[in-house]
Amino acid sequence: MPELIQRDVTVEKLVRAAEPLLSDTIARDGGCAEVVAREARIAGCGGTRRDDRARDDRVEDGRMKLLTPLQRRLFGYIRQYIFPYVLLLAVAMLLLSAASAGIPFIIKLVVDLVTNLKVGNQLDAGGAVKLREYSLLLAGLFLLRAVANFGDDYLSSYITQKMVVDIRGDLNESLQRQSLSFF
8 A cells, every 4th residue: 555655646556556455345245346446447547637648748858838739730730821811810900909999099089079169169170170080080990990800800711711621631631541441
């Protein structure tokens, strides 16, 4: 039983250490403990836990990896679409976020202008011109946001579908190269 004190205790080690105790119980219980031991052995024979495998994929030589091996493989598929499509997608995302951030700012300017006009109960020519400019700017921002949102949706869908086609093609090629004994 001293091996149970170790840090990496698995179900198999527990069952192995408890077998002498279970053999006495099997004789008394008529086999119920044997079933429990067999179930524990089956449950524990999967090797390392999922958490340990995920941690092992990212840690090598004591350093944390930024991407998992699966993410690195998928990044290889997107690499061929970086120049025209991913770059345009990044521009569309930046325009979308800038237009979305500019809309509340312009609305604030319009509200401030309207409240100042109500306080004075006068509509001067400068205030009317500014109100028209802010309204046109707001309409332009809504239009820019709509175009950027369309570009974002279209390009992200296009890139995703192209990647899926490439992955399916590679899978098909891999399956075609397999021998008949593989199937």
